[in-house]
Amino acid sequence: MYRAGALGVLITFFLIIWATVLMPMVLFNPKPSGHGNNYAVSNKEVADPARGRQVYVREGCFYCHTQFTRLQDRGYGPLVKAGDYVFETPHQLGTARTGPDLTNEGGKYPAQWQKAHLINPRAVKPGSIMPSFSFLSDRDMNDLVAYVQSLGNERKVTAYVEAPAEYMQGTIPKTVDTNSDAAANAGRGLYIQDCAACHGMEGLGNGPNAISLEKKPANFTRPFYKQYSDEFWYYRVTEGVPGTRMPRWGDGGNLNDPRGGILTPEQRWYLVAYLKTLSKDRTSEDTVDKLDQLNSVGIERLPVITKEQWEPHSGEE
Ligand code: HEC
Ligand code: HEC
Numbered sequence: 001m002y003r004a005g006a007l008g009v010l011i012t013f014f015l016i017i018w019a020t021v022l023m024p025m026v027l028f029n030p031k032p033s034g035h036g037n038n039y040a041v042s043n044k045e046v047a048d049p050a051r052g053r054q055v056y057v058r059e060g061c062f063y064c065h066t067q068f069t070r071l072q073d074r075g076y077g078p079l080v081k082a083g084d085y086v087f088e089t090p091h092q093l094g095t096a097r098t099g100p101d102l103t104n105e106g107g108k109y110p111a112q113w114q115k116a117h118l119i120n121p122r123a124v125k126p127g128s129i130m131p132s133f134s135f136l137s138d139r140d141m142n143d144l145v146a147y148v149q150s151l152g153n154e155r156k157v158t159a160y161v162e163a164p165a166e167y168m169q170g171t172i173p174k175t176v177d178t179n180s181d182a183a184a185n186a187g188r189g190l191y192i193q194d195c196a197a198c199h200g201m202e203g204l205g206n207g208p209n210a211i212s213l214e215k216k217p218a219n220f221t222r223p224f225y226k227q228y229s230d231e232f233w234y235y236r237v238t239e240g241v242p243g244t245r246m247p248r249w250g251d252g253g254n255l256n257d258p259r260g261g262i263l264t265p266e267q268r269w270y271l272v273a274y275l276k277t278l279s280k281d282r283t284s285e286d287t288v289d290k291l292d293q294l295n296s297v298g299i300e301r302l303p304v305i306t307k308e309q310w311e312p313h314s315g316e317e
Pocket of ligand 1: 060062063064100114121125129130144
């Protein structure tokens with residue numbers, strides 16, 4: 001009886017392993033999605049992202065940074081598919097998010113910022129616990145930045161939280177011409193008054209309030225936002241973002257009531273007109289294609305510290 005029980009336990013164990021580990025290993029063969037990272041850049045003389053990837057692996061960036069986005073990962077950009085990783089060996093999925101997810105990091109900040117951040121994270125992100133990588137050679141550093149700037153550069157939005165049907169094209173009257181400069185300018189005024197404290201004067205998500213927020217305000221200059229439709233912008237501004245401190249600026253009930261909400265529908269459309277103007281192309285001056293700018297940031301090496309300075313009590317008895 002005892003033996004039969006033990007056998008049952010063993011069979012159950014291996015059945016589970018077989019079904020959840022071995023079978024998927026054999027049967028799961030995703031096709032290349034065509035949206036993986038593209039490590040080819042024009043000016044390899046300045047920096048080579050493919051080599052930078054090796055530096056990323058060698059330095060163990062994946063101990064603290066993941067490279068996958070899920071539906072609930074608001075703010076990390078377009079979602080990934082299994083097929084995005086077909087050519088990623090070894091893949092850099094990671095498991096711990098001590099630092100933010102880097103799936104779509106490319107183009108989020110200028111290359112110079114990335115370099116300065118790697119040399120001394122605290123200099124550009126006060127309070128950061130990321131270690132300094134100032135010990136990297138010039139070549140390693142530039143290649144690593146080029147790699148970081150290439151992350152997500154081919155990724156298209158194929159799935160994100162969609163606006164509910166009542167927001168979709170045509171069902172909500174657009175009371176403002178969201179493509180006109182005048183509307184964008186009106187929106188800018190509202191933005192400075194209501195949004196800049198969190199989203200920053202230039203929409204970089206770095207307003208003074210951002211420091212105290214667990215979920216950081218959106219950076220509207222990201223290329224990702226080029227793909228938002230007017231309706232989707234309007235939906236976000238009206239309903240806010242659940243799970244974050246992003247307020248709901250509409251009343252949520254009657255979408256067209258001129259008196260409804262903190263901001264009227266017209267004001268929200270003005271904001272849409274302004275928000276649309278903030279996102280930048282990946283190819284604009286702030287992104288990976290101007291890798292030459294990397295050389296304008298010198299590598300500042302941190303002072304070498306003796307063991308006693310690291311561990312001030314080690315010498316004392
Ligand atoms: C010990 C954990 C740790 C390691 C190792 C680490 N990081 Fe970080 N990283 C962080 C933390 C925490 C933050 C958030 C604070 C900040 O931005 O500095 C961060 C932020 C970042 C950011 C900014 C992300 C954003 O969008 O704000 C980038 C880029 C980055 N790290 C790249 C790297 C690279 C490249 C490496 C490897 C050379 C690396 N990190 C290694 C912890 C780590
Ligand atoms: C209290 C701080 C705060 C204020 C004030 C604020 N926001 Fe936000 N906002 C956030 C946060 C936090 C997020 C969530 C970012 C994320 O999704 O990761 C966000 C997200 C958004 C998004 C969605 C971005 C996306 O990824 O879909 C839009 C659009 C937006 N804000 C517009 C505005 C506008 C317009 C105003 C002013 C009328 C405003 N916000 C005021 C904090 C704020």
